[in-house]
Amino acid sequence: MGYAEAAKRYRHQAEAFRAKADLMRDETTRNSYLRMANAYDGMAANEERMARDPGLAPKAAE
Template sequence: MIDHEAVAKRYRDQAEEFRAKSELMRDETARNQYEKIAESFESLADNEEKLAFKKEGHPLVRKTQEPFPTGDGCP
């Protein structure tokens, strides 16, 4: 079984590493690319956390908010 929380943490750690590397880049294009990679890892982490929240019986499941929007604006 996949540990979505552990995967999310790993993705956030990777995002942090790419952000740190982006700060070292003198070239603006390279810096922006590293930032985009970091944002992608953050997005992946967000998705993994949603999967963890979706698990039945997960202690952090939100009772008042749907983890995935329905898209129609209705709760």
């Protein structure tokens, strides 16, 4: 899977966490889902950066 595809999957997962957060009555639970959504947005941003500049990607172990 390429970086752009991974970013797309992470963005989709972030949206799903936000949708779940909207359903939660408990503030602690809602905030947990929102934190997970933010983390997935961050992972998507990292993948998007690597897609734009492959030099940022970690080198494979030899």
